Amino acid sequence: EPEVTQTPSHQVTQMGQEVILRCVPISNHLYFYWYRQILGQKVEFLVSFYNNEISEKSEIFDDQFSVERPDGSNFTLKIRSTKLEDSAMYFCAGRQGAVNTEAFFGQGTRLTVV
Amino acid sequence: GNSVTQMEGPVTLSEEAFLTINCTYTATGYPSLFWYVQYPGEGLQLLLKATKADDKGSNKGFEATYRKETTSFHLEKGSVQVSDSAVYFCALGSNFGNEKLTFGTGTRLTIIP
Numbered sequence: 001e002p003e004v005t006q007t008p009s010h011q012v013t014q015m016g017q018e019v020i021l022r023c024v025p026i027s028n029h030l031y032f033y034w035y036r037q038i039l040g041q042k043v044e045f046l047v048s049f050y051n052n053e054i055s056e057k058s059e060i061f062d063d064q065f066s067v068e069r070p071d072g073s074n075f076t077l078k079i080r081s082t083k084l085e086d087s088a089m090y091f092c093a094g095r096q097g098a099v100n101t102e103a104f105f106g107q108g109t110r111l112t113v114v
Numbered sequence: 115g116n117s118v119t120q121m122e123g124p125v126t127l128s129e130e131a132f133l134t135i136n137c138t139y140t141a142t143g144y145p146s147l148f149w150y151v152q153y154p155g156e157g158l159q160l161l162l163k164a165t166k167a168d169d170k171g172s173n174k175g176f177e178a179t180y181r182k183e184t185t186s187f188h189l190e191k192g193s194v195q196v197s198d199s200a201v202y203f204c205a206l207g208s209n210f211g212n213e214k215l216t217f218g219t220g221t222r223l224t225i226i227p
Contacts, residue, residue, distance in 0.1 A: 004157060033214060042118075043158075043203060043217035056214060091158060095213070103215060105150070105158035 002026040006092050006106035013082055013113055021077045021109045023092030031095040033103065034067065034077045036060070036088040043091065049075065082113045116141045120204045120218030127194055127225055135189040135221050137178075137204035145206040147171075147180050147187040148215065152201045161189075161202070196225045 005024045013019050025032055034046040047057040049067055066078045075094075079086055092106040121136040139147065149161040149171070162171030167182035176191045187204060204218040 006157075031213075035215075035217075037220075040219075042219045043205075043215075045214045045216065048214055093158075093215075102160050102163075104160075107155065107157040 002104075004092055004094055004104050004106035006090075006109050008109060009107065010110045011112070013111070015084055015113055016081050019079050019082055019111060021079075021090050021092075021111070023075045023077075023106055024073055025075055025092065025094035026096075026104055027073075029094035029096050029104070031055075031097075032069065032075050033093040033095075035091045035093065035105075037091070037108075038085075038088040046077070046090075079111075082111075084113050087111055087113045116145065116206055116208065116216040118204050118206055118216055118218040121221050122219070123201075123221040123223070125221055125223045127223070129196055129225055129227050130193045131225075133189070133191040133194045133198075133223070135202055135204075135223070137187045137189065137218060139185050139187065139204075139206050141185075141206055141208075141216075143208070145208055146213075147178070148205040148207065149176070149178055149187070149189050150203040150205060150217075152203070152220075154200070158203065194223075194225050196227055199223055199225045 007022045032049040037043045047061045048055045064080045069075045089108045091108045093103045095103045117140045146165045148163045150158040151161045162173040164171040164180035170179045178189045201220045203220045205215045207213045
């Protein structure tokens with residue numbers, strides 16, 4: 001069964017460093033998302049991506065964050081200068097269609113900023 | 115805006131016990147409602163969904179009914195198994211455009227033999 005793959009599973013980085021979280025979505029998906037979950041809190045929407053551009057982003061997704069899908073397969077989330085409060089589990093997801101189709105999630109990347 | 119309030123965990127039950135995890139929501143319009151499950155070391159998986167009022171989603175013995183009058187989507191299972199131990203997330207989707215999901219906090223369920 002096709003699955004969404006995220007790497008790495010755990011990343012530790014120093015405050016102020018750049019990190020790139022990687023995701024390989026299912027090949028026939030068209031809509032892509034990043035979510036995050038700070039420990040003990042809700043899973044929060046960060047950004048959605050369609051047709052090679054951001055379609056929606058949350059207040060969390062400020063100028064420190066960026067996404068791209070440079071080669072038509074990998075979908076990456078970059079945090080330019082990490083802060084302690086960026087420590088969270090980050091989930092990538094993809095969907096085949098626009099409405100009422102299931103979102104498939106990766107297993108998550110746990111980011112720890114020290 | 116949209117929001118989901120989910121029963122706080124953790125929840126510990128004995129095998130074969132009855133399970134209820136409460137979920138209520140606030141939304142504009144007519145969202146779809148979902149339960150996702152995360153088993154240890156794995157990603158979020160869709161467990162069941164309901165797309166309109168009074169729909170019942172069901173899968174693997176779990177059920178949830180979309181109740182518009184009480185804005186609820188409680189998850190139930192008649193007889194839980196050790197293999198049901200996981201984190202359960204209630205979520206709603208906007209049904210418009212890119213249909214991002216709004217999640218609850220998740221409920222960690224542990225079933226003891």
